[in-house]
Amino acid sequence: MKNPVLIITYYWPPAGGPGVQRWLKFATYLDQYNFEVTVVIPDHPDYPIVDASLIEEVPKGIQFIKVPINEPSRWASSLSRKRTKNLQKGIIPKNAGPLQRAMIWMRGNLFVPDARVGWKSRVIKAIHPYLLEHKNPTIITTGPPHSIHLIGLELKNKYTGFKWLADFRDPWTTIGYHKHLKIGARAQKKHEQLEQDVLNNADLLIVTSPHTGKEFASKSNTPIQVITNGFDINVNTTTRQPVGAFTMSHVGTLLSDRNPQVLWEVLAELCSESTDFKAAFKLQLAGNVSSEILDSIHRYDLDSNLNLLGYLSHKDAVDLMFHSQCLLLIEIDSIDTKAIIPGKLFEYFASARPIIAIGPKDADIENLIKHTHSGQYFNYLEKQKLKEHVLEKYALFKNGNNEGQLNDHINSYKRENLTKTLAKTIAYTWE
Incomplete structure (x- = not known):
């Protein structure tokens, strides 16, 4: 029984x-x-x-x-569906209007x-x-x-x-x-x-x-x-470099506080310093992206390199991972986020594509990436190290050698x- x-x-x-x-x-x-x-x-x-x-x-x-x-969000949607959906997704704007501020207050104080x-x-x-x-x-x-x-x-x-x-x-x-x-x-x-x-x-x-x-x-x-969390997809056994542009892809929601200014600075400098890099580089964002993130990308003159994909089905998101040159993992620079391990990280492991992660010092994701030898982790103060690493990956890409890595360490996360x-x-x- x-x-x-x-x-x-x-x-x-x-x-x-x-x-x-x-x-x-x-x-x-x-x-x-x-x-x-x-x-x-x-x-x-x-x-x-x-x-x-x-x-x-x-x-x-x-x-x-x-x-x-009974979903209060349905009632709130009658006032503003877009704002309600954004709040449900965790996208809280820094410059919220009166209606949004009221909705945020009600969410925090009336629904406990x-x-x-x-x-x-x-x-x-x-x-x-x-x-x-x-x-x-x-x-x-x-x-x-x-x-x-x-x-x-x-x-x-x-x-x-x-x-x-x-x-x-x-x-x-x-x-x-x-x-x-x-x-x-x-x-x-x-x-x-x-x-x-x-x-x-x-x-x-x-x-x-x-x-x-x-x-x-x-x-x-x-x-x-x-x-x-873990993964339940077939592991990408093709570790060789994908065809196409030098793509750096982020899968998942990018909230206002998860805005990696240090990354935009590095990418803007590399685009300014090398016309070849600018021509080859593509930034792919799959998922819900806050307006603050898009404003930052615009300020750093990266619009022409941006491919905004919106929300993808799980199957399409996995396909994007498998065919990217590098995968971006961005976490908020806060002591509170050291405990956060995004679920997508484990599918990143299975994709066997190099991970570039940015987050707070001594975060749990840093230890996981080191344990699986799946990429490099940087805190928000390591701009020069981040820039050197992106250049290293680009040099490998130019030579056709930006290969991924598979190892037995990821099996425990199946x-x-x-x-x-x-x-x-x-x-x-x-x-």
Whole structure:
């Protein structure tokens, strides 16, 4: 008889972006470890990003409990759909207008911890029959949105005979955008109390980075397991240089605070110093890009080198990675982002293309890149080193030798191998 696992998540296909793939793939591979998986998802949600191609990756055999949800974003969209979608995507403009400022304040102070908090009571009611039918299930909540963890918290107060694992894909009160939501003292205190209640009452905490693990260990005695994100694509076995221009590609959202001025300076100087470089260089941005990023690119006179691709399906994004000369990974220069490991990093590994990463000093992503020998990491003060490295890559490109590198270090980040760790973690909570 298979062991029941109930996964409660807001993001599920056709939601797009790397966050949805974590539990889509865990749910896929848990079947190999004698688990019967049921997934609780919203019925007709208002996702900020949609990628219908991911529906094809949902495995047969998974059971679903679809729960209706009221999305405040639909109401807000009647005032301004574009501004609402940008806020949902995490794009918070520095020069927000009155309407945007009001929406940001409401998001930070009226919806604690987030705008999906109203879904909780409906989920509790909808899964009651499941809890009566299944003996000793493992319940997994995953956030953000961190209101999903409040479902686990309330279940702990109402039921017995199950184990609750709270999966944090990102931190809670220390996540980068938290400080930009204009949160008042009362709302902040509530955030901190809810976070503490979740950390203390879960049977086990799962985090995606060592830094987040250390943060939560300082706040709670609950056991913690680090399980990073990973990849489930076929590894690019062609390490030779792709054909075409000297392309540097970034896949994913570029927020206002994730604006690498040092990179634009380096690229502008190289274009100014070498007409050959300027003619060969292409900057490819795939995903949602803030107006502040585009303004910076314009100020550095890089418009003619820019290829703005918009949001790509997962398949097209992987194809872009495989055929780029270098892959860009940009993280905000802040102590709060040392714990952030973007999900795309692991597909960057599998693409076997050289990574150029920029972020805060001593970040977790720096250690991962070094461990996998997949590229070079620079902090925001290392402009000259960054410039020399780009020149080195360009010289290799000119000679046809800008090759990628494959090694066995990336195998541990395959989703199937990570699910093995998850299966052991679930078993541990029942010991």
